[in-house]
Amino acid sequence: MPITDVDLAHLRRCADLAEExxxxxxxxxxxxxVHRGDVVFEDRNRVKDGDATQHPEFAIARWAVGRLSPRERAEATVYTSGEHCPMCSAAHGWVGLGRIVYAASSAQLVDWLAEWGVDPAPVAPLPITDVVPDxxxxxxAEELADRMRELHRGRFR
Known part of the structure; x- marks a missing residue:
């Protein structure tokens, strides 16, 4: 499915959260x-204190399983500034969340980090569908590539 203007609006909010x-x-x-057109939960990365599991996508999975029925989870859409890591992909699959829309891919991030001489992450950057095939x-979202690149570059300045 192509990324729509509504999708882009949600992805811009994700980029704002990433900037925060x-x-x-x-x-x-x-x-x-997003469930039935409403944003029902949002979060940002919180790993700076040493808990590398504090990804917003993982927080979404935990929140959703406690508040939405299996059917509602399957109807919901996760928007995220960056493609899920394998941990977050697995959480997404295990709790049965629906569509995922991301601004920047793991492959883009890997390329940017290599360009800047940053060591790769300790976990393989697998595409979501390698972890959750269905x-x-x-x-x-190419419209946000420059913004996402600059946000990630900001982390290493």
């Missing part, structure tokens, strides 16, 4: 959950 995380000294990632995934 960066200003707070964290990695620039932000995500939100996931409905759309991204990256």
């Amino acid at each position: 995380a960066l200003r707070d000294g964290d990695e620039p990632f932000g995500s939100l959950l 996931a409905v995934v759309d991204g990256p």
Whole structure:
């Protein structure tokens, strides 16, 4: 499915959350959950204190499983500034969330980090569908590539 103007509006909010995380000294990632047209949950990365599981996509999965029925989770859309890592992809699959739309791909981030001489992450950057084969995934959003690149570059300045 192509990324729509509504999708882009949600992805811009994710980028805003990523920028908020960066200003707070964290990695620039932000995500939100939309159900029936309403944003029902949003969060940003919170790993700066040493808990590498505090990704917003993982927080969405935990929040959704406690508040939405399986059917509602399947109807919901996760928007995120960056493609899920394998941990977050697995959480998404295990709780049965619906479509995922991301601004920047893991492959883009890997390329940017290599360009800047940054060591790779300790976890392989697998595409979401390598972890959750039936996931409905759309991204990256080329309209936001420059903004996402600059946010990530800001982390290493």
